[in-house]
Amino acid sequence: MTIGTMESSTTSGGRTRREATRQKLYEAAVTLIAEQGFSATTVDEIAERAGVAKGTVYYNFASKSVLFEELLRHGVGLLTASLRQAAEDTAQRGGSKVDALDAMVRAGLVFIERYPSFTQLYVAELWRTNRTWQSTLMVVREQAVAVVEGVLREGVQNGEFSEEIDVQLTASALVGMVLVAALDWQAFQPERSLDDVHAALSRLLQGRVSGPR
Amino acid sequence: MTIGTMESSTTSGGRTRREATRQKLYEAAVTLIAEQGFSATTVDEIAERAGVAKGTVYYNFASKSVLFEELLRHGVGLLTASLRQAAEDTAQRGGSKVDALDAMVRAGLVFIERYPSFTQLYVAELWRTNRTWQSTLMVVREQAVAVVEGVLREGVQNGEFSEEIDVQLTASALVGMVLVAALDWQAFQPERSLDDVHAALSRLLQGRVSGPR
DNA sequence: GTTTTTGCACTGACCAGTCAGTTCAAAAAG
């Protein structure tokens, strides 16, 4: 995706070049902001890491905040698509709703393994208040959680889940479970395999924690 | 602060006033940093919110970072104590390990309800890298998670939990479950009662999600 | 008399955003 950048290609000029620059800026920004936070990250740093002049940042994005917001939108878009895909695939394969949740847990882990910095940054900003990009975060959160809530609701309807479960809270809790477990995995035991982590979470998800019954 | 005495250890007077000022500064800082993040929060703001002169901040703390670090230590100390208490009480009452976990979930919720800003701020900083207070965060995280891990381990030993569970990961996941559910609760449905939220999480914890038996 | 707080002026570093100027590939003209 980012490689190459040999010109040619494209029908009408320059478009490709710009896209490549934006991509480089996203990648630079995501790492730096994950490490240091938004305010502590300077535009100069982002430009330098992307191998681009500062002016280029402002040629491509209206401001530092706008760059960040577009980054958020882009990233959560990827996650949401992936979760939806997982749920759909399970349904088509005739799997149960628990299977769907399990597949989504895995999709979440895959995402976090692939984009750890983005995840870090997202978590760090999500519950802040008074920030300009607050609304962007909300919208984007809504989308992702809605997928989980959808599966839970369907499960309640078809009798697979108890009618007494609190869909909203349970969805939050599940997201939190995966999020924190995955971040800890990446931060403190990155050598472990995804399957390994997934197995542990599966067990928890399916209530197979208590002893041999 | 440099060498020697200066620490005349005023038994009655001085201690209290200073302590009160520090407390005011903690409270001001915790709110502001939770809302805006560390870097975006200025020392002038903290002083103003605490109703104190800027010089006082520097009389009481060596720097902005030090103020923040001591804040972290102080806050997590409270949480850890509370979790330990919950586990202990359950044990003394002869409850099972699941009961202990459940009690700890509740203790966590109580803490977050009481100190939502601190929790926000903590989550926002925990997985960052390259920060000066990184080590403080780690130590402090270790303490809290260790309490949960302890209970899980005891549960495995006495046969209440499966031997196959991954203690470390499961502990992370449980912490994440409570953390995210509680933050969402505070942020998006603050009108709900603690009992309500606790009930929903209990259900999840005890695997009573799947249908009517 | 000692500790703590105040108020305020000051400094030096740092940083978001700007803008006049440069680059260069492709289109138009010759």
Added chain:
DNA sequence: CTTTTTGAACTGACTGGTCAGTGCAAAAAC
């Protein structure tokens, strides 16, 4: 095929402002 023009993309020095931290004399608290 060669030369000229065009304009989108990019550059980096510069500006105006902000902020952590200092210094200190005087007041307040103890």
